[in-house]
Amino acid sequence: MSSTAAESSSTSPSSSSSSSASASASSASASTATLWPRLNNGLPTHYDPTKKVQDKLLFTPGPLTTSFTVKQALTRDWGSRDTAFQRVIREVRSGLLELAGVSPAEYTTIPIQGSGTFGLEAVLCSAVNKKKGVLVIANGAYGMRQTFITKAHGIPTVLYECADYEAPDLAAIEKLLQTTARDVSHVSVVHSETTSGIVNDITAIGQLAKKYEKRFMVDAMSSFGAYEIDFHAAQIDFLVSSANKCIEGVPGFSFVISRIDALNEAKGNSSSLSLDLHAQCAGLDANGQFRFTPPTHTLCAFRQAMEELKIEGGVKARGMRYRENQQRLMRGLAPLGFELYLPSERQGYIISSYHWPKDKNWNFETFYNKLNDRGYVIYPGKVSNADCFRIGHIGRIFPEDTDGLVAAITDVCKEMKTAAFAPK
Numbered sequence: 261m262s263s264t265a266a267e268s269s270s271t272s273p274s275s276s277s278s279s280s281a282s283a284s285a286s287s288a289s290a291s292t293a294t295l296w297p298r299l300n301n302g303l304p305t306h307y308d309p310t311k312k313v314q315d316k317l318l319f320t321p322g323p324l325t326t327s328f329t330v331k332q333a334l335t336r337d338w339g340s341r342d343t344a345f346q347r348v349i350r351e352v353r354s355g356l357l358e359l360a361g362v363s364p365a366e367y368t369t370i371p372i373q374g375s376g377t378f379g380l381e382a383v384l385c386s387a388v389n390k391k392k393g394v395l396v397i398a399n400g401a402y403g404m405r406q407t408f409i410t411k412a413h414g415i416p417t418v419l420y421e422c423a424d425y426e427a428p429d430l431a432a433i434e435k436l437l438q439t440t441a442r443d444v445s446h447v448s449v450v451h452s453e454t455t456s457g458i459v460n461d462i463t464a465i466g467q468l469a470k471k472y473e474k475r476f477m478v479d480a481m482s483s484f485g486a487y488e489i490d491f492h493a494a495q496i497d498f499l500v501s502s503a504n505k506c507i508e509g510v511p512g513f514s515f516v517i518s519r520i521d522a523l524n525e526a527k528g529n530s531s532s533l534s535l536d537l538h539a540q541c542a543g544l545d546a547n548g549q550f551r552f553t554p555p556t557h558t559l560c561a562f563r564q565a566m567e568e569l570k571i572e573g574g575v576k577a578r579g580m581r582y583r584e585n586q587q588r589l590m591r592g593l594a595p596l597g598f599e600l601y602l603p604s605e606r607q608g609y610i611i612s613s614y615h616w617p618k619d620k621n622w623n624f625e626t627f628y629n630k631l632n633d634r635g636y637v638i639y640p641g642k643v644s645n646a647d648c649f650r651i652g653h654i655g656r657i658f659p660e661d662t663d664g665l666v667a668a669i670t671d672v673c674k675e676m677k678t679a680a681f682a683p684k
């Protein structure tokens with residue numbers, strides 16, 4: 261689907277919609293077209309002219325709201341051995357290298373069927389030396405998930421763990437690399453820890469890993485495409501992300517951007533057949549095809565999503581939109597008495613965790629359901645030691661949609677007599 265068709269869809273009136281989210285989207289078209297390039301420069305939006313009732317807006321960590329044109333790209337059947345589909349695979353693989361700012365002489369892209377965890381598991385079970393093991397740095401549930409993967413594959417693991425609101429302590433990590441983790445082959449960390457919203461300093465950690473001659477893996481599931489990542493400065497050997505995060509495709513595959521020399525070390529080392537990273541890459545390189553049934557529709561939607569990322573202005577522009585989403589939410593919720601879980605210097609612009617208000621009228625289920633009824637989907641908290649809810653800033657949602665969410669939250673709080681509207 262071209263951006264021209266997208267343009268006409270994004271400017272169509274949506275008066276038949278009955279959800280508040282879409283109503284605010286359509287009313288925003290007149291008033292905010294000059295404020296944000298959502299509807300005025302051909303950028304495809306989430307508005308779907310074929311639907312009477314628009315989908316709810318997903319303020320979650322994924323699956324995410326996608327553009328109408330990305331969804332449209334799903335509506336074709338492709339033969340997996342068709343040369344046109346093989347071109348899609350090639351374009352996705354090379355487009356991701358371009359997006360990462362790395363050269364095909366040094367790096368390659370390996371798409372893996374399944375969700376993000378499949379990509380992480382593929383790297384860990386294929387690349388890590390089974391005798392030497394891995395140092396996992398964790399400050400949240402997704403860091404900890406890596407230890408569940410290594411346990412399942414019997415991979416020796418040294419865990420550095422700190423609280424989910426804290427930045428990992430580099431001196432403590434270095435100490436581990438000199439002692440317990442001296443012999444590991446790999447170091448691994450999550451970039452944007454979606455558990456809390458904290459963003460870890462992958463450059464400092466990667467440089468430390470290299471100082472001790474370790475291969476370095478980054479889980480950039482929720483950041484790749486919206487944070488500029490310098491692969492060389494951070495010395496990244498393997499970066500894992502997935503289709504339905506900041507590139508705004510639909511779920512169905514993850515991808516690994518891997519240094520070729522690091523990948524070659526993984527030959528014959530995998531403890532999984534379907535998640536053998538080296539074999540997956542060798543298959544794709546040999547005949548342009550997946551070894552096992554490919555996610556044809558998802559890949560085509562992803563190629564469209566990559567095109568739309570370019571139209572938006574690339575990683576920097578996308579990051580700016582997400583940051584503006586986050587800022588507007590923060591400015592909107594502060595007067596209502598909602599407090600962020602993270603200190604502001606550690607708060608990223610992918611997702612925000614908010615403490616529950618402490619008044620007796622607060623009830624998360626009611627809050628969630630009332631927002632859902634108004635067309636806005638938020639997410640429960642995931643941090644370990646506080647009652648929180650989370651609001652995502654990624655996907656095809658815009659600052660004006662965030663304003664709509666803030667208005668809905670205000671309305672719901674009034675109705676529930678909670679937060680700023682709780683009886684004193």
Ligand SMILES: Cc1ncc(COP(=O)(O)O)c(C=O)c1O
Pocket residue numbers: 321322375376377378402450452453454455479480481482502
């Ligand atoms: C940082 C991070 N790592 C890993 C995952 C797991 O991805 P999936 O649920 O797609 O398997 C997620 C999911 O949101 C994530 O945010």
